[in-house]
Amino acid sequence: MSDKQPSEWQKSITGDWHGFPAVYAPDGTHVGVNKVTRSSVFEDGKTTYWMKTDFDAVGQLANRFECGEFGFGVLDSDQNRIYTGPDLIGSGRPFGPLVDSKYFSPGWNTDLRTINHVIEERGVQVYSSQLFEADTLVAVFNGLYVRTHDHDTNPETQRTVAEFLENEKKIGKKPFLLPQKQSGTWTGNMDVYNVQQEKVGVNQVTIKYTPITLLRARMDVTIEGVINRQFSYERSRYENHHQYHGPDVFGNAIAYGRYLFGIQHFYGEAMKFWSRDVMLDANNTLCSMWQFYNSQQEEFTTFGVLDWTPGDFVLKAQYL
Structure with missing residues (x-):
């Protein structure tokens, strides 16, 4: 034995x-x-x-x-x-x-x-x-x-x-779709591990989401904890293809059903993060993994569940 x-x-x-x-x-x-x-x-x-x-x-x-x-x-x-x-x-x-x-x-x-x-x-x-x-x-x-x-x-x-x-x-085949007409906020904690696979703390994440059109939205992201960052960008979607248009991060992603795989580059820095975001349920709950890279080298692996709090409907019926 x-x-x-x-x-x-x-x-x-x-x-x-x-x-x-x-x-x-x-x-x-x-x-x-x-x-x-x-x-x-x-x-x-x-x-x-x-x-x-x-x-x-x-x-x-x-x-x-x-x-x-x-x-x-x-x-x-x-x-x-x-x-x-x-x-x-x-x-x-x-x-x-x-x-x-x-x-x-x-x-x-x-x-x-x-x-x-x-x-x-x-x-x-x-x-x-x-x-x-x-x-x-x-x-x-x-x-x-x-x-x-x-x-x-x-x-x-x-x-x-x-x-x-x-x-x-x-x-399983349902597409990764964010709310098209309703604003809201995702909040939650994401565990943070360094390259030695040691847990070094927790990030508190807040994502404010505001639709602009049916296929475009603004994201305002705040990360506090081990990683402290604030950044904003506009995102767009065509079919299962997603794109991030800055001003603070640029990149793209592709969805396979409920799973969205992407890369976002911070403007003017040697920083980026690889992401896997999963729509867990009908309540828009996200299970996210964000892997941060500095100068093309892995720095932190973070992951956690982000809960959705709905806000106002910003794209309402239009009339002449």
Whole structure:
């Protein structure tokens, strides 16, 4: 028997996770779903990751990603989780309740960036995978997972999971849309980790949102805590393509259903941040991950849940 203990991340993901991630082509077209059950099991000093997949997709991606059951080794630690194959080869970086992984799938012939964020108070894991050939995006998977410990034996748990999965299957392809006519404010706390993966504090985030037209809005962002910044910009949307027009940050983003991936550059500085913003529910709740870079080098990884408080309707019916 080994006296090795599981990492804090490994402890946080014990149990079975059930999800129905949506599957997207590179341009953001929804092409199907993938029913998944997965678990990471620590036993006798060794960690094994299990995953069963069942794709229901159309076109080339359906043939490419149908692989059945995964079972691969993991060298578990809170600094690096190293995936030792045969299904996945690479590593993941834990930041408390979030892990940011980059690895290669020989069966899919893709390099992946996968982000899993466990929101304990909501009982869900917020998942996304961007799949690449070299630097070329070939697919995106994303969706929420729910955890169980007695799914195989408890009929009530089975019913709860079935209802959750059916709902995920329906709403997984819903587009990332901000309120078109109503102003409001997002507020919340985002945990802050440095490049050594140490938690160094919390940012208090406030985003004031004001629609200008049905496809354009003004954002006024205040960050206080470890990072102290105020910046404003106008954003626009065409289909699932988003653009940020300054004056303080410039950049763009593309949405894959409820998930928006973007990059914003601070004007006149060697600063930018990469973002993954997820519309969690019908109340416009955002689950955000913002990764800040200084002089092209990662400086802080921040993440948290931002709650929406509606304001006035600013685009009202017009009359002659």
